[in-house]
Amino acid sequence: MTKLKYVLILSxxxxxxxxxxxxGGESEFNETKLEVEEGVGIVxxxxxxxxxxxxxxxxxxxxxxxxxxxxxxxVIIGIDNVKPFKIVECxxxxxxxxxxxxxxxGQLDKDRNLPFRMRGTAKLFPGEELDVFWRLKAPSxxxxxxxxxxxxxxxxxxxxxxxxxxxxxxxxxQNEMLRRRQAGEDYIxxxxxxxxxxxxxxxxxxxxxxxxxxxxxxxSEQESDFNFALQYFVENxxxxxxxxxxxxxxxxxxxxxxEPDSNIPEGSDKTNYEIYGWHKWNEWDGKIILADGTxxxxxxxxxxxxxxxxxxxxxxxxxxxxKKVETDKVLVKVVKREDFVDSFSVYAPMVMTGQERTFLRNxxxxxxxxxxxxxxxxxxFIEGKEYITVFPVRGI
Amino acid sequence: xxxxxxxxxxxxIAVPELGIAEEAMGAAEGGGKGNDFNKEYEKAFGRGxxxxxxxxxxxxxxxxxxxxxxxxxxIVVFWFFSVGGGQASAxxxxxxxxxxxxxxxxxxxxxxxxxxxxxxxxxxxxGQYEEVQSTQPKTPPPNQAFxxxxxxxxxxxxxxxxxxxxxxxxxxxxxxxxxxxDISLDLLPxxxxxxxxxxxxxxxxxxxxxxxxDIAPFSxxxxxxxxxxxxxxxxxxxxxGSKLKPKIPVGNMFAYAKAITYYPTASRLAVERIKEDYGxxxxxxxxxxxxxxxxxxxxxxxxxxxxxxxxxxxFDSVTEAGLLMRWQxxxxxxxxxxMKPFLFIVTPDKFGKCLPTGIESLWTIIADGERxxxxxxxxxxxxxLEGSESDLFWCDVSGxxxxxxxxxxxxxxxxxxxxxxxxxxxxxxECKTMVNCVLCDKHLSEHWCDPNKxxxxxxxxxxxxxxxxxxxxxxxxxxxxxxxxxxxxxxxxNVFSCSLKLPGPIKTNENRVTEYITAAAIYPYEVKSPSLxxxxxxxxxxxxxxxxx
Numbered sequence: 001m002t003k004l005k006y007v008l009i010l011s012x013x014x015x016x017x018x019x020x021x022x023x024g025g026e027s028e029f030n031e032t033k034l035e036v037e038e039g040v041g042i043v044x045x046x047x048x049x050x051x052x053x054x055x056x057x058x059x060x061x062x063x064x065x066x067x068x069x070x071x072x073x074x075v076i077i078g079i080d081n082v083k084p085f086k087i088v089e090c091x092x093x094x095x096x097x098x099x100x101x102x103x104x105x106g107q108l109d110k111d112r113n114l115p116f117r118m119r120g121t122a123k124l125f126p127g128e129e130l131d132v133f134w135r136l137k138a139p140s141x142x143x144x145x146x147x148x149x150x151x152x153x154x155x156x157x158x159x160x161x162x163x164x165x166x167x168x169x170x171x172x173x174q175n176e177m178l179r180r181r182q183a184g185e186d187y188i189x190x191x192x193x194x195x196x197x198x199x200x201x202x203x204x205x206x207x208x209x210x211x212x213x214x215x216x217x218x219x220s221e222q223e224s225d226f227n228f229a230l231q232y233f234v235e236n237x238x239x240x241x242x243x244x245x246x247x248x249x250x251x252x253x254x255x256x257x258x259e260p261d262s263n264i265p266e267g268s269d270k271t272n273y274e275i276y277g278w279h280k281w282n283e284w285d286g287k288i289i290l291a292d293g294t295x296x297x298x299x300x301x302x303x304x305x306x307x308x309x310x311x312x313x314x315x316x317x318x319x320x321x322x323k324k325v326e327t328d329k330v331l332v333k334v335v336k337r338e339d340f341v342d343s344f345s346v347y348a349p350m351v352m353t354g355q356e357r358t359f360l361r362n363x364x365x366x367x368x369x370x371x372x373x374x375x376x377x378x379x380x381f382i383e384g385k386e387y388i389t390v391f392p393v394r395g396i
Numbered sequence: 397x398x399x400x401x402x403x404x405x406x407x408x409i410a411v412p413e414l415g416i417a418e419e420a421m422g423a424a425e426g427g428g429k430g431n432d433f434n435k436e437y438e439k440a441f442g443r444g445x446x447x448x449x450x451x452x453x454x455x456x457x458x459x460x461x462x463x464x465x466x467x468x469x470x471i472v473v474f475w476f477f478s479v480g481g482g483q484a485s486a487x488x489x490x491x492x493x494x495x496x497x498x499x500x501x502x503x504x505x506x507x508x509x510x511x512x513x514x515x516x517x518x519x520x521x522x523g524q525y526e527e528v529q530s531t532q533p534k535t536p537p538p539n540q541a542f543x544x545x546x547x548x549x550x551x552x553x554x555x556x557x558x559x560x561x562x563x564x565x566x567x568x569x570x571x572x573x574x575x576x577x578d579i580s581l582d583l584l585p586x587x588x589x590x591x592x593x594x595x596x597x598x599x600x601x602x603x604x605x606x607x608x609x610d611i612a613p614f615s616x617x618x619x620x621x622x623x624x625x626x627x628x629x630x631x632x633x634x635x636x637g638s639k640l641k642p643k644i645p646v647g648n649m650f651a652y653a654k655a656i657t658y659y660p661t662a663s664r665l666a667v668e669r670i671k672e673d674y675g676x677x678x679x680x681x682x683x684x685x686x687x688x689x690x691x692x693x694x695x696x697x698x699x700x701x702x703x704x705x706x707x708x709x710x711f712d713s714v715t716e717a718g719l720l721m722r723w724q725x726x727x728x729x730x731x732x733x734x735m736k737p738f739l740f741i742v743t744p745d746k747f748g749k750c751l752p753t754g755i756e757s758l759w760t761i762i763a764d765g766e767r768x769x770x771x772x773x774x775x776x777x778x779x780x781l782e783g784s785e786s787d788l789f790w791c792d793v794s795g796x797x798x799x800x801x802x803x804x805x806x807x808x809x810x811x812x813x814x815x816x817x818x819x820x821x822x823x824x825x826e827c828k829t830m831v832n833c834v835l836c837d838k839h840l841s842e843h844w845c846d847p848n849k850x851x852x853x854x855x856x857x858x859x860x861x862x863x864x865x866x867x868x869x870x871x872x873x874x875x876x877x878x879x880x881x882x883x884x885x886x887x888x889x890n891v892f893s894c895s896l897k898l899p900g901p902i903k904t905n906e907n908r909v910t911e912y913i914t915a916a917a918i919y920p921y922e923v924k925s926p927s928l929x930x931x932x933x934x935x936x937x938x939x940x941x942x943x944x945x
């Protein structure tokens with residue numbers, strides 16, 4: 001009987017502990033996690049809600065570069081609508097708009113020559129977390145007219161970012177498709193696709209498999225080029241918006257297999273791929289040819305910065321890995337910021353070369369997978385808002 | 397047929413002790429023998445359940461053991477998820493530590509330990525403290541100024557007998573200190589004036605009036621009114637002069653207390669402006685939606701002021717905006733007639749003065765200390781206006797056929813046609829009081845802020861606790877603000893609108909700029925207490941007021 005008692009007591013105790021204590025509670029650990037749609041995310045905001053007149057306190061902003069992304073560059077973190085607060089830095093009360101001089105280093109590597117309300121860093125590596133802070137001085141009792149002041153303080157982060165999307169596209173011969181149909185096998189198959197973290201999300205909409213056919217018998221003359229088109233749907237799924245034009249790079253398979261369709265359509269002075277806004281990287285001068293035939297600079301910075309040539313910025317934003325890109329197999333396209341609000345579709349006319357097609361025919365290869373990489377480069381902007389209340393305290 | 401065990405017997409059987417087992421055996425078999433408990437137990441249950449598949453003792457033990465194991469598994473599973481173990485492979489963020497330390501950090505164990513150490517849950521752990529710099533309340537401010545209660549020591553009294561004692565309690569429900577408040581006691585009609593007090597040296601006067609001083613916000617104070625009587629002759633007079641019936645209480649007699657003081661209130665509106673190109677970018681990308689924003693701050697007070705300047709943030713290309721101000725009395729009292737309220741509107745210098753729409757064009761600058769005559773428009777019938785700068789008022793004189801204030805009005809030939817006092821206008825041969833008059837900046841300073849002027853004296857006398865806000869408003873005139881004031885605030889006239897000029901493009905590299913408009917009012921407020929029934933009667937010996945039986 002004693003054994004039975006212990007068993008009963010233990011059972012009740014553990015059950016009570018399990019349902020009473022664990023089931024009703026929440027973990028004290030609030031894990032901050034970035035979503036795949038965030039290249040850089042704000043993981044903690046200002047942390048201060050109230051100040052007394054004339055006193056100062058630290059506000060800080062914690063940002064993190066998504067571990068699953070490519071890292072951000074030229075990162076500017078700022079607070080906006082700071083007045084009537086002042087920023088205490090380099091030993092004095094500063095106007096938030098005042099530019100840091102040579103003698104004021106700031107906190108981050110690129111702080112110098114930025115207004116006191118902004119901080120900057122050249123690079124934020126994937127997974128890196130950055131805690132930036134400002135020492136804000138509240139307006140005096142007189143300035144707030146001795147009445148509580150609830151002031152909206154905006155914070156914003158802007159950065160250059162690269163997002164990638166890779167897709168393996170399946171090519172199937174017509175004979176293979178017919179065989180599968182007759183055998184009752186599934187002939188609609190798709191290759192793998194995926195991409196890193198980032199605000200602009202790609203969806204490959206190329207219809208698969210791409211069915212090709214042969215004009216001649218095996219071993220006879222060479223096949224001609226076979227036309228097809230790559231299609232992508234690009235969406236801004238992030239919490240902000242691109243400040244710049246969006247530059248797309250399309251990396252296609254090796255020479256003499258898949259090539260952009262450079263045929264000149266009848267009555268046009270442009271190649272097929274030019275018609276759809278693509279340029280070969282090596283032939284591109286960094287400018288955009290507009291619909292009316294004029295050229296324009298690519299807008300790569302925020303709205304406050306002057307327009308600059310695009311090509312250098314793309315290389316810089318792409319980063320070290322750009323050296324690994326075979327630039328003779330890259331197409332580039334620029335989508336103007338004005339044309340991109342929420343989403344857009346991309347269409348790239350390509351050809352399977354006659355040489356490749358002949359090879360497939362002669363080698364009796366019914367299925368072939370080709371991989372395509374597409375990259376988007378842009379400057380992105382996110383913002384948030386917090387309130388700081390200044391309470392008048394009698395006697396100060 | 398053997399006897400089946402009863403319930404009591406079964407309970408005893410369940411205790412695995414020999415003596416009781418024997419008892420059970422006896423019960424089951426009518427005093428049978430043997431000490432094999434399990435065997436007999438099975439027998440007893442088997443028969444008790446009709447002899448088919450009874451549950452042996454060993455099965456219960458197993459079930460309980462299984463329950464215990466299941467309980468432990470549940471704990472482990474819940475603990476695993478509560479410490480974030482399940483997210484370790486999924487998240488890109490901070491990974492919460494595992495291991496022995498994590499077991500003691502887990503919520504379940506912590507909660508259990510906290511419960512043991514603090515069974516009633518009244519000692520907060522350090523993590524429960526909110527770390528803020530100020531302890532200012534975050535709850536919405538109250539919409540009352542003060543309330544008054546009255547209690548009586550007795551409710552039955554002989555007429556003319558000084559036996560009445562009342563305790564009046566004033567609760568300061570708003571967020572401003574009350575440094576001086578007038579309290580008065582009286583009877584409701586038809587017996588008004590029939591409650592009489594002797595001065596008792598405690599600041600209470602014969603008229604039933606007294607002062608209460610220094611009531612802190614959210615606190616209360618009491619005043620005792622003793623030695624009161626219901627004046628028999630007064631009551632008799634109110635009832636038409638006839639004598640009263642003895643020992644029958646006079647009907648419908650109620651006492652009440654009334655408290656009057658000036659109470660301040662303040663309200664603040666944030667005017668957020670945004671660079672147009674940046675704002676359009678935000679709107680276009682659905683990051684920003686302009687919306688109406690009310691006052692961001694208001695003090696706890698019966699009179700609340702709300703302000704509206706339209707959708708915000710305002711693009712910096714907009715150069716004019718209408719400000720609408722609306723005040724409401726949300727309290728249980730009212731603004732008494734005959735005491736002037738004061739409303740101030742403070743706007744940043746770059747916004748210009750807050751003058752009722754269109755008024756500025758009606759009256760123009762007159763000044764430099766000389767009597768300079770300015771012609772006004774034909775709307776005034778060609779009349780001319782003159783006066784000294786200090787007399788300058790902006791008033792809404794819509795509908796008036798002529799204007800003669802604050803100075804003298806001449807006709808086109810220069811003949812004096814009328815002269816009205818300050819604050820009045822000429823209309824069809826008579827001077828009428830102006831409404832919606834607004835004084836601004838140095839004119840306000842001269843008329844209201846001069847300690848020798850009546851307005852200032854009135855505030856000093858009746859509302860010493862509102863004087864700081866009055867002084868502060870006066871002090872802002874020379875500090876880069878426009879301060880305009882009006883004393884025509886009433887519950888009926890509860891909307892004030894003006895046109896503000898906005899400074900235009902934001903020239904700094906900030907995208908947003910927020911400026912503030914402040915409104916403050918000092919208003920007289922009167923609150924009555926709930927009434928208190930009094931039974932007052934006379935007796936035959938009071939021959940002058942009472943009938944003989």
